[in-house]
Amino acid sequence: MSEAAITTEEQARQQGDRFRQLVEGLKAEVGRVIVGMEDVVENTLIALLSNGHVLLEGVPGLGKTLLVRTLSEALDLKFARIQFTPDLMPADITGTMVLWEKPTGEREFEFQPGPVFANVVLADEINRATPKTQSALLEAMQEHSVTVSGTSRQLDEPFLVFATQNPIEMEGTYPLPEAQLDRFLFKVTVNYPSLAELHEIVNRTTGHEIPHARKAANKEEILALGEVARQVAVAEHVQDFALRLVLATHPEDEQAPDSVKQFVRYGSSPRGGQALILSGKVRALMDQRFNVSVDDLRASALPALRHRLLLNFEGRAEGVNPDDLIQEAVGRVARSQEDVPV
Template identity: 65%
Template sequence: MVVATDVVKQAEQFREDFAKLRAEIGKVIVGMEEIVDGVLICLFAGGHCLLEGVPGLGKTLLVRTLAQTLDLKFSRIQFTPDLMPADIIGTNMVNESPDGKRYFEFEQGPVFANVILADEINRATPKTQSALLEAMQEHTVTVSGTKYVLDEPFFVLATQNPIEMEGTYPLPEAQLDRFFLKMLVRYPSRDGLCTIVQRTTTAEMPVASQIMAKEMAREWMRLARDVVIAPHVEDYAVRLVLATQPESDQATEMAKKYVRYGSSPRGAQALILSGKIKALLDGRYNVSFKDVADSILPALRHRIILNFEGEAEGITTDAILEDLVGKVPTQARD
């Protein structure tokens, strides 16, 4: 059993490593501190991240830089309408031995990496999108009845464009639910844009260095799950999720009016795990109500499906979540 002093030292080292990663990524990525923190939280929680933003904001560069700082194998999959499932997970190829005998040999697809960039994921057909489902949930892929285990850590970071709707396919609800967080990438500020221009129009482009080994990343993923959460804080996370479900007696009036389907249990898992990492970063070893509440937008915004009335009135899932945070009490009422 790990003694308390060891836990304290581990937590302090985690905060130091997190800060180093943030600073090293910041040498390349400008003005995306919230996005960088969200992506790192996803990684150490063992989840996957969905980034939504217009092209050219540095989403691909962010993922590549993250892989460099952690010494992880990086793979990019450009999703297009003609992309097939075998192009992602791999396929059995017919080979011939020196004695002339033919045999099948599995050729791994780009999903066999540690950090996967699924670029413009909503441009592929639902059949191809679903090829990632097993990999994201089970960290395995199955081809011709044979199961292949993916290397850990396995982190999918997908991007989608909110503007160019022509030639896109909406992500299936089952796949959306497998993303731990959904982050919205916005345009840089004036100062941020000036810094980007200065860094990228000179002779040398900044390059990130390795800060953490793969084995240490696995260790921090285990530490994050050891953070303590009190029963009443855990109940608060559960009640927040129930408040998004229109048929629940915990639902807010806004959810009952505008929501078709609320968050699944994965939403509560995301709130709690994200809260645990936020607690570590704040120097605490127990989760607070604020840790949970601060995680609600990225953890639940993609798990809520609006009804016709909500879409017609232009209601956003963020507005529903901000409303329920103000109405769901931290302490349960008997």
Template identity: 50%
Template sequence: MSTDIDPFQAEQQIVEQIRIGRRRIDAELSKVIVGQKQVIEQLLIGLFAGGHCLITGAPGLAKTLLVRSIAQIFHLKFQRIQFTPDLMPADITGTEILEQTPDGHRRMQFVKGPIFANVILADEINRTPPKTQAALLEAMQEHQVTVGGVRYTFEEPFFVLATQNPIEMEGTYPLPEAQLDRFMFNVEIDYLPEDDEVAVVKQTTSGRPEPIEPIYTGEDVRNFHEVVRRVPVAEALVRYAVRLAAASRPGHSGSPAFINDWVSWGAGTRAAQFLVLGAKVRALFEGRAHVTIDDLRALVHATLRHRILIGYRAEAEGVSVDRVVDRLLEAVPAPG
């Protein structure tokens, strides 16, 4: 009698394990984080898809605590880098120093910078000059740095979350569109509803919270990356993602009139790639081995809001990027 495991049955078991694992992650995070369900979901999707996230929100919204807690759950090394106007690329990547060996010789020794971690919180990335921003963004893209002609590769997974304060813009260096495009999502984090804020105050002014328990490892995340790539997506849904991105481009043959009026720069192909990849992860989180239209639509704002540059007319009329994305969802026909 054959004891071979049916491939479909094995795949279904993996999907169910992921669904249950997602609930376990929520349970651990709820020990220290109140609310912010959508933010948590988008950050986890970014981690499991192998992308990076930009987090936009005011100070004091527990961004550092959330990111550190995610790193603890997966037993990953965490580093927070505070970006300042005087921060240099070598302060991030590391530098070579001259040291003397026990036998009296001298040699160059590379001292790794804080970027050599699994989870990086790049705090207030828009407060540092473009040269330093570029060093981080290049490392994000290549998953390695080159110092003194020697290449140093990062340990996987490598997950960067960069924060921006949308209120204090004076003395900042806004990221150019080409650099923003390297982030999978722009996750907006806002103030909590009153009941959740009351719960936070009570929790943080009482006893110590329960410690976060590691339940996964970096190897689990690497395996998850492979599972995500195997999730099938109907061609009609892929075309829908491509059409959404294309419709955001002014002057494109399929763009609605309001895009030409309001938008200066639209999303590129990478937007559709990340949208489909994120939808695959979301489907797995829901216990499905297939992507639905709801998976795509749930992630459109996070995928497009940093890839669409609104023009002067939109600013004069008080039109936000999210409003443009809302109109895009109304204008681009969904597959039947």
């Protein structure tokens, strides 16, 4: 569904108000189930409204799967969960052709769609599957289509992949290839909850009644608001900031900090810039603005770029955290902004 172009200030305000109401509603519904994790929820919603995929990274038991499930409940979207294991085959994800006997006794191959044919796909522990299986998602994530037996089948919109991975258990896992990582709009780190949050989690989950999210938005609304977000204006100097930030993650760039030059092998792809701008637009609307600001970009810099930085051997050996490198790059680009000489 395509939303008509917004041509007047009044329309922009109406759409902006509608956008905020929906986001607030979604947040409230997710908040009924999920305790804390405001940043994670916000980034997930931003990715949802930007029509982008999210890679959630965190140790087991932090509620990553619950978050995605709750979100799909609140969105009234078709939800599918794929538990990635080493023996999972690509056909288990995309679907396969099965031999079907008609009442007439005639036999023919018919396509049996896999779990990827859903609006929200939870790829649980995605790094446990082999690269071959992981690659089955590549086309779906980028083209929103699946090709089986030479026939390309379009996926239903919106199509969102929420993948989770465990950063600790490295044995028997297959790190995601760069091409796949790059397709995620955000990589969101899920941190351990605080004591207060833990209390609340225990209270909510061990009681008589388990809370559930109610429907707060439907498929059409999500798509329409995604279109509204895409119309948010971006000034040249803001876009310039985003692109210079992307370039600053490249070791060969002049503006790159020394640490980037030392520890990074490859910087962010252009998708990083797209992710920054798109997420910035959604943040602007959520903040009751109609323009993207540099602060929006700063807020999105870590989730949008941290998985796009490929560390070199020295970086990996030193245990360098890409977040630190990105923060340095942000600081460097911010300092180079034109300033009044006072």
